[in-house]
Amino acid sequence: MLVEALTYPFIFLAVFFEVFLLVTFLSEPARERRSRALSTQTPKVAVVVPCWNEQNTIQGTVESLLALDYPADKLEIILVDDGSTDNTPAVMDQYAENPQVTVIHKENGGKHTAMNLGIEKAHDAVYVGCLDADSYVAPDALREIIAYFDDEKVAAVTCAMSVWDPKTLLERMQNADYIHGITLRHVISSLNGLYVTPGPFSFFRRDIVLKVGGFRNAHNTEDLEMALRLQNAGYILENAPRARVYTKTPLTVRALVKQRTRWTTGFLRNVIYDYRHMIGNKQFGTLGLFMIPIGLIANVSGIVMFGVIVVRTVQAIWNQIALVSGFPLLYTLTPHVSFSFLFFPVSFIMLLSLIMLMGAVTTMLVGKHISKTSGNLFVGIIMYMTFYGLIAPIWLIRSMYDLITGTRRGWR
Amino acid sequence: MKLILGRNLLISLIITLVLIGTVIYAINFLNQQRVAQLSELQDQLATDTLSLETQFALLEEAPCENLTEGNTLSTEVSNLGDRLSSTETQLGSTNEQVIQLKKQYTLLQIRDYLLTKRLSATCHVNPTVVLYFYSNKPGSCADCDRAVYALSYLHNQNPKLRVYAFDYDLALGALDTLKSVEKIQPNFPAFVINGKTSYGFTTLNSFETLFPKDFFATSTATSTATTTAKKK
DSSP, X not given: OHHXXXXXXXXXXXXXXXXXHHHHHHSHHHHHHHTOOOOOOOOOEEEEEEESSOTTTHHHHHHHHHTSSSOGGGEEEEEEXXXXXXXXXXXXXXXXXXXXXXXXEEOOOOHHHHHXXXXXXXXXXXXXXXXXXXXXXXXXXXXXXXXXXXXXXXXXXXXXEEESSOOSHHHHHHHHHHHHHHHHHHHHHTTTOOOOOOTTTEEEEHHHHHHXXXXXXXXXXXXXXXXXXXXXXXXXXXXXXXXXXXXXOXXXXXXXXXXHHHHHHHHHHIIIIISGGGTTOGGGHHIIXXXXXXXXXXXXXXXXXXXXXXXXXXXXHHHHXXXXXXXXXXXXXXXXXXXXXXXXXXXXXXXXXXXXXXXXXXXXHHHHHHHTOOSOOHHXXXXXXXXXXXXXXXXXXXXXXXXXXXXXXXXX | OHHHHHHHHHHHHHHHHHHHHHHHHHHHHHHHHHHHHHHHHHHHHHHHHHHHHHHHHHHTTSOGGGTTTSOOOOHHHHTHHHHHHHHHHHHOTTOHHHXXXXXXXXXXXXXXXXXXHHHHHHHOOOOOEEEEEEOOSTTSOTTHHHHHHHHHHHHHHOTTOEXXXXXXXXXXXXXXXXXXXXXXXXXXXXXXXXXXXXXOOOOHHHHHTTSOGGGTTOOOOOOOXXXXXXXX
16 A cells, blocks of 8 residues: 555646646647648748768658758758768768758767758758658648747747657557657647757757857757757747658667667756756746656656556565465466456556546547647557556666766667 | 746646546445445345245255255355455445445354254255354464465365355354354464364365365265355
8 A cells, every 4th residue: 555655646747747738738828829820931941951870761851851842942951961881971962963952971970060060051041950860741841830930039949740650569659659749749838848859850040059059969868958958048949730740760669768768868967967957947937847847757756656566566476376376277277256347446546547548648639630640549549558658667767777877878 | 928837737736636536536436336236235135044044944844855955045145255355345344334244144154054054964965064264454364365265266176165254353243152162263264174173274285185085076066155255
């Protein structure tokens, strides 16, 4: 009972958070943002594609950029090869003759250096975007994004990410998670609470990015740190919920854990080491008072709740083994309990967890609807509800371990 | 912006509290339904008790062949122990209605046990009978779960086995008398197998040695009595 009691505050917070998302979704600022039309203005923009060993995906990325519904003379594409060792440079060079495309080769220095070089080269662009070389954009995505730069204080606009052509169960699970993130970003941006400007197709005012000093390595999460720095400087971060971008995601659990460990550790290190003053600081509004604290609590709660589940499961298995040892296996494996709904052991935790999951599913369906993302989400939701909670604690625990021990891991 | 944040947080908090309140209400409602269903079974218990009383009376006059198969409790009532046990987990062992039902059920079991004994003496039938005493007090019976599992297994092997399970701590005069007659000490699990008392449970093999040899030779299926009111 004492062990279960540990989970009560965390489940309460999880339910509260899902409710908060849905309440804010219905509130006026979010509704106003959903009602915005495509931009008719076409200011000069540049998209920087930092690239390291992406020979299989870079071509699709560039082609999707060239297919954007935007005047060609207003859209510059800057491909930055960050010292790739595979065939990426050759694939990039195929576009060297295209007047819209600039190809730059440099020594490997990290994604942030490639971004900074690209931004520097985009001399006459009002806005600069970033697109990871494993991502593809919808044709109207850029016009959607430009519509959210109406306020001079808006320094960046993020988009609606989902998984490119999810086929495997793991990809579908991640797709459900990404689509949950669409609602999350849309809702939180309506209260200026964004804490990350993701690599896939976030746009920035070029002059502001230069003014705050460009991208940094920032514990291998330059996109997260840039968002925190812009917020710290008093700028607004917006989200365009219909600006769809599709990204490739890890194909194995091992790769997924590695990627998410980098993200989570980056969040923890940036917040705790470099932006500690924002935690609980009302000067930073939704970000300081709500999003950063709840992000930190979510990391702890994920670990605690996983710990409780593991302890209870091990106890149950141990007790069962102790109970049946010495009895014929055939009898042990035969079910002997008659099921009755009325006498099914429904508990407080079980029902609240169910509500939390229903909230998460609703949030996903909302995300799919507002972003007009196509595809079937059913399998992804099932996978998410079944396995996400079992896999996520692995990277949470790993991240906490890395944070405490000072362990540094590579990008890939 | 901060105003909207504050307002939304407040609304969300209220909704969350309402949801939690609804969950608490739903669980209480479910518990009430469980108790209500148990109340229905009280009537069944009363009927079965009356039936046993009648069988006792008939035994004075009727020939054995008409009675030996007739002293079994109904299937519905034989499931009551499982339901009682489940409800006791949900509502707690101090719930008045649960305690009352356990008392009724215990009485029914004792009556059935006495009838079985009388039939054995009068009609020369020889069922294997186990009186099983347990305690729900924390830490007082570490092996009771295994004991129940063993009894269930043996009943599965030989449906003629009649098991009567008693909560040693239940405040019931008839049960106290039974404990006194059988000289049961508060040492659990306690068994009376065909009149012989033993304590503790170690392994299935050693437990099986407490049973008469012919018990394992017979496996004729008949309708049977109780394997109920198990220790949780």
